[in-house]
Amino acid sequence: MVENRPFLDFMTHLVLITGVIVVAFPVYVAFIASTHEPDAFVRGVMPLLPGDNLIESYSTMLKSGLDIGGTPPVWLMLGNSLVMALIVAFGKIFISILSAFAIVYFRFPFRILAFWIIFITLMLPVEVRIIPTYEVVANLGMLNSYAGLTLPLIASATATFLFRQFFMTVPDELMEASRMDGAGPMKFFRDILIPVSVTNISALFVIMFIYGWVQYLWPLLVTTEEGFYTIVMGIKRLMATADREPAWNLIMATVTLAMLPPVLVVLFMQRLFVKGLTETEK
Amino acid sequence: MASITLEGLKKTYSGDVHAVQGIDLTIQDGELVVLVGPSGCGKSTLLRMVAGLETITQGTLKIGHQVVNTLEPAERDIAMVFQNYALYPHMTVYNNLAYGLKNRGFKKEEIKKRVHNAAKILEIDDFLERKPRRLSGGQRQRVAMGRALVRDPKVFLFDEPLSNLDAKLRVQMRVEIKKLQRRLKTTSLYVTHDQLEAMTLGDRLVVLNAGKIEQVGTPMEIYSRPATMFVAGFIGSPAMNMVPLKYIQDIDNKNLSLNLPAPTDTLGIRPDAICLSPPESPHLTIEATLELFEAAGSESHLYIRLANSEQPAVIRTNGQPPQHEGEMLRVYVAHEALHPFDSRTGKRTD
């Protein structure tokens, strides 16, 4: 839509800029707080300019963590979160692209039923089935392990559904041509279908990476050893100080660090991501 | 090289759709046979059964002497050109051509030789490193042909390969396909809904209607002796005029006796068989009103209505009509140019 209406332009910009401020301001405040003395944040007047405590806050958190909060160094938690987010993202994509492939390209008995069962699991996210899932994971001895952290999150109806929708737009002739060219089903999947889906895969990767990164409740349940703490649950633990003010500058430093990886992933994959959501190139 | 034999081939889709209802046909070694018919008559289904992309409900399909009913497409040694080309979008032209050879375990040098050879024949050697997205429609079409060509298969199958091209390119590619087929002498089955394409391309035509064969023959046989009213109306442009016998009144000869075979009740007359001046041979003389004159360059069309009956008809001629629109004129049809039909069965009667 190309329209030349100055007032409309002005209004849309106003709305957009307001939106950006609403989203960005708290992030800015968090960053500023992380650069000040511990008590600067609660003194009443919030500072809006960076202080001089930046290096100290960040190096404390990265190197040693906070004893009172009972958290390991931040780099360890960042590492755990990264491993978890990557396993969740890749696992989800791997499982769902295969199941979508089966549903779209094979005529097996109860195909439609299988699809609907997958689809119905949309209504059963981890939070809903958390107690039975915990029971299962505990019985399998997977508490305090990466498997326990990630496996229950990996099955994904959303991704299966998105891949199914995409595969249905891929012309059948592509599959037929590859059959003529002597490619079996898995060869077609590997040589044709996956390359054609690259943009969709990357878009889903970004979404699923962030989904894995922001998990809070589940890691809180299945990890009791510091060595498996993830960053998001770690932040919560930092705040749980009974007898004194939380060290806001350190907490905010951790928050800022925790935001970085998703931001980097989005920035890095932005081009592919937008392409995957908007373009259907076949 | 091989012949193709279809014996009682049937295809029934779920929900009782009888797409192909018993086809018997033999395609000789090296022949180019065109399947032609209106949209939805089962051409693609038939072709796809030969390709192995559709299961055969009933009947036998042989390539050479081998029954191939249950063979995978890749095992039938055939190649197919699709209407939308179905090029692999993420592969270069080179890899598009090479993919089938790679899967069949050809050596690298052999693949290279074959791809370059096919590319040269089709004049796409300049684009080998491009992706299909950066090619024009005509170039994509050539790549699709190339993919069939490199394999040097026993049989080529074409499913409306030219219908995504503009009119000019379509004519050009039509000629090239014919030349190529003449040169390679590969048995080919070509599907189109365009009767002109079918006439110009085929060694033989198979006219299909509603899943059944209406007529098989060379283009000229079909044009000059259409076996049914359907074929008569489908082949030739403008379409053949179908005039109920009772509307034909010869003004020179009131008691018309044409010696027509028994159940004839309709006469088919090609638009170019209606003349504006009397021919030498025995003929009908008919009065009509000129309704509309249409000049189309090398030829022109006259839309007329027969006197008394208001029956419309089209004349194809290459000159100006002597009359103005709205005036009466006399037209002449040689007796031998009449095609007698029985409208109840739709069949030719002589």
Ligand SMILES: Nc1ncnc2c1ncn2[C@@H]1O[C@H](COP(=O)(O)OP(=O)(O)O)[C@@H](O)[C@H]1O
């Ligand atoms: N997969 C299918 N399932 C059910 N009916 C089909 C299927 N494919 C084609 N048909 C039907 O079979 C008939 C012939 O189709 P098709 O061979 O594609 O016609 P054409 O290529 O001559 O236009 C049509 O009536 C079509 O609706």
Ligand SMILES: [Mg+2]
């Ligand atoms: Mg078709």
